[in-house]
Amino acid sequence: MNTQNLLVELFVEELPPKALPVLGESFARTLAASLQAQGLAAADGAVTPYASPRRLAAHLTAVAARAADKAVAQKLMPVAVGLDADGKPTPALLKKLGALGLDADAAPRLRREGEGKAETLFIDTVAPGASLAEGLQRALAEAIAKLPIPKVMAYQLADGWTTVKFVRPAHGLVALHGADLVPVQALGLAAGRQTHGHRFEAQYDPIHVSHADAYADTLREQGAVIASFDARRAEIAAQLQAAAATAGDGLRPIDAAALLDEVTALVERPNVLLCEFDPAFLAVPQECLILTMKANQKYFPLLDAAGKLTHRFLVVSNISPADPSAVVQGNERVVRPRLADAQFFFEQDRKKRLEDRVPGLDKVVYHARLGSLGERMRRVQTMASIIAAQIPPSFPVGLAERAALLAKTDLLTDMVGEFPELQGIMGRYYAVHDGEDPLVAEAIEDHYKPRFSGDELPRSDVGFALALADKTETLVGLFGIGERPTGDKDPFALRRHALGILRMLMERGTGIELSRFLRDAVPVFGPVAGFADPSADVQTFLYDRLANLMREQGWTAQEVDAVLAQGPEILAEVPRRLEAVRAFDALPEATALAAANKRVGNILRKSEGVKDGSGFDAELLVEPAEIALSQALDAVAPQAQQLYAAGDYTAALKALAALKIPVDTFFEQVMVNAEDPALRANRLALLARLQRAMNQVADLSRLAT
Template sequence: MNTQNLLVELFVEELPPKALPALGEAFAHTLAASLQAQGLASADSVVTPYASPRRLAAHITAVAAKAADRALAQKLMPVAVGLDADGKPTPALLKKLGALGLDADAAPRLRREGEGKAETLFIDTVAPGASLADGLQKALAEAIAKLPIPKVMAYQLADGWTTVKFVRPAHGLVALHGADVVPVQALGLTAGRETQGHRFEASADPVTLRHADGYAEQLRTEGAVIANFAERRDTIARQLSAAAAAAGEHLRPIDDPALLDEVTALVERPNVLRCEFDPAFLAVPQECLILTMKANQKYFPLLDAEGKLTHRFLVVSNISPADPSAVIQGNERVVRPRLADAQFFFEQDRKRTLESRVPGLDKVVYHAKLGSQGERMRRVRAIAGAIAAEIVPARPVALAERAALLAKADLLTDMVGEFPELQGIMGRYYALHDGEDALVAEAIEDHYKPRFSGDHLPRSDVGLAVALADKTETLVGLFGIGERPTGDKDPFALRRHALGIVRMLIEKENVLRSLPLTALLAIGNAAFQGVAGYLDASEEVAAFVLERLANALREQGYTAQEVDAVLALRSEMLAEVPRRLDAVRAFSALPEAAALAAANKRVGNILKKSEVAVSADAIDPSRLIEPAEQALAQALQAIAPQADAAYAQADYTASLKALAALKAPVDAFFDQVMVNAEDPALRANRLALLARLQSAMNQVADLSRLAA
């Protein structure tokens, strides 16, 4: 099959920067997948996406001008319907053949499959392969329709009548198969070979593309555009590092992958420049200055070796003038009022203490059914005090309650009003300025932690108590009024709160070992007593938290069976779960594991079907009449204490490994003993023996969940 490489480009107005990487990947791969499905490209075709501020493109190797013809077996209808008693086509069959473009002359090509009433008529046909023009037209329409567009724009074409909906107005379409234009249309455009380069620095206008394989190089040399997103990102990263090194020894740009992605999506030909601001602004907390430079200006602040902000920053410009001084001075002039605003907010906020702002929280609505932020603060304070009393060794409850009292007060400051991302951070600065205990100030910042996956946990036990209290109050309260996550929607970030609780209970086991999940939720529930419309949803919240834990464990590489086996026991102490999982994994590697898991599952099924209550303590040795059941009882008597002793020492791996010796007597029992004996007393005794076996085996995990 004769193949050439394909290039497709949509030239548009400036695309939304945060969505650009996803748009580029989706456009290229959906286009390629559609061509592969039509037989125009193969699974070995290499797909290269391109995405710049004003273009989405894809380069796909080994694309055929025409797909191969395909043999098709067309199912028609049952023989009884399609053929009359003489074996001639019925009107129904002729109508079906006509719909396929065939006539009665095709009847000899009919074949039968099946027997009796299920016998069916088939006809073998050949479906001509799609031409590239037709196939690409279909693929292009599919790629455009499936783009993950954050917000669609509606605009009119040049005729003044036709309305088109797309992420941004499109102004050009390129489709090249090798050196040949493929005649396709999209968004009111007809494909050609011309595109646009950089607005100011392109050496050719337009850029006339000669061949699909020369796309990236022509755009670079004639259009002054780096079309590949990843290449442009790497170029910016290298320039940032070089500029930081040139600015001073041990300086480095702030590490922010999201900012780097956004800036990559804003420029076509990056040029990093070094700028400065007045060092007097460094008296303002660096978090404020860094945030305003990143969020408002897309600058990269420079940090010293200790991670402290310097008065230097880097700008990624989209132009490369011979004398960049005007660009540098312009950016320095623009950033000054931004930093001055931050300085003003900081100075004004410190004129009032955090404590003086607390009454104002009663005027801020938290939730229509749960009251104000002030009411919420009082609930968090009560929960934090109760948690602090359980921490080992116990911390002064007063510190946790004080931190909880002040934790939300910075929401009423000018700085947090301007930059909500600084809540908690500014609370710490203002608390220290007010003379609060350092642990209280630290806890005000840390009570939001962990803010995201992989974030640090609170640094102190006081912060831990307030962070747990804040997340527990949120989960218990919102579940209690029926606000639950549904599908992808989680407006209150309840999944993140649940994972935060999981991490703290597991990773801070040394100080929270006397606080099981159920006790924590009970403390949270108690804080809502008397709130109108609130219903205790502690059990549902516990299940939700365990579900989040299960998902997290599976993402860490544990199998679904291993996770289910451990969580089926609903362990009170979440910190035990990782150790139990490791024990289950070690047990699963034993040669006896599969047989014992299957036997455990069988035991469970037998006991579920029992019509009477079964007690593991009701074994009567005198009724153990079969050698196999006697051997199992003796094995349990010898092995169960070993497993129990290891379990009591939290050596879960040793506890499970001790059970491996039960395989032979368990196998013999099921081979030689009838559990459901006709004698009721004998049957009850054997069921009790199985209940004892199940109890011994399922202390660490429900091993039946490991059975295939």
């Protein structure tokens, strides 16, 4: 099949920068998938997406001018309908053949499939392959329809009547198969071979694209545009590093992948320039300065080797003048009032102590049913003191209560009002200024941690107690009034709060029992209207999130189910329990013991009477196999219990391997459901002892296949 490379470009007005990478990938991927499905593009062909502020494009290799013809088995109708008693075509069959462009001469090509009343007539035909123009028209329509557009715009075409809906108004369409123009249309545009380059620095306008393979080079050389998003991003990153190196030894641009993506989506021909601001602004916390430069101006602040902000920053310009001084001075002039605002907020906020802002929390609504921020603060304060009291060996509960009192007060400051991302961070600065204990100040910042997957945990026990209390209050409170995640909807980010709680309890929560911890959180809500004790539901929710988390970390579903089925109270022990289960499952005896455990569970569930083993009497044993099992349990169970109590879960499970032979023999030779009620009850009690001994670390029956 003769193939050439294909280039398709939509030239549009400035696209939304944060969505540009996704739009570019989606356009190219959908276009390629549609052409491949139609047999016009090779499945292993290379697909190169292009995305710049004013264009979405795709370059595909090995695209055919026409797809290969296909053999098609056309189902017609039941034989009883299509053929008369003499086997000749009925009018119904002739009508069907006519609709397919065939006549009675096609009758000999009919074939039958099936038997009896289900026997059906088929005819084999050849469907001509689609031309590239036809296939690309369908693919282009599909690619446009499936774009993940954040918000659609409606605009009118040049005729003044036709309305088109797209992410931004489109002004050009290019479609080239090698050097040949493909006659397709989209968004009211007919395909051509002309596009446009940089608004100010293009050598020619419009730009003539002679060949699909010349697209990127032509745009770069004649249009001053780097069409590839990835290539443009790499160019910006390289220029940032080079500019930082010239600015001073050890200087580096702040690591901000999201900002780099956004800037890449804003420029077509990047030119990184070095700028400065007044060093006096460095008296303001660097988080404030960095945030205002990143969020408002899209600048890259420069840090020194110690990670401290300097008075220099980098600008990614979209123009490359011979004398860049005007661009540099303009950016330095623009950033000054932004930094001055941050300086003003910082100075004004420090005139009022955090403690003096506490009464203001009662004036801010937290939730219509859960009250004000002040009420929430008092709940968190009580919970933080309860948690702090459980942290060994001794803990200054007063520091946790003090930190909880002040933790939300920075929400009332001007700085956090302007930059909500600085909540907690500014609280720490203001607490230090007020002379608060360093642990209290640190906890105010840390109580929002972990804020996302992989984020660090609070640094101190004070921060740990406060962060755990804060997240638990949110989870228990909202569950208690029925505000729970449903499907993919989680407006209060309760899943994220749950993961934060799990990480803290697993990594630092030794000694904190989950069910007791949740029960202790319920009374702090007092007389909240419509509040119902949600501790059991919250515990289930946490276990569900924990199961997902453990599976993501590489544990199998069986291993996770085995451990969580026992409802472990100390979540810090879960990883060690999982390791023990995996080690046990590798033993030769594991399969038989897991199957036996499952059998024991089934027997006990179907039986009546005592099932905890408390009624067991060794004097009632009569069969040699049950005597042997009892003796094996007497030897193994204390050893396993001792290892379990010492926290050596792996050894505790491995000790159970000695039970395989007596357990197998028991089930081969002993009838559990004996006719004698006393004998039957005793054997059930023996099995209950066995189950209890085996399932301390995990429910081993979950390992049975």
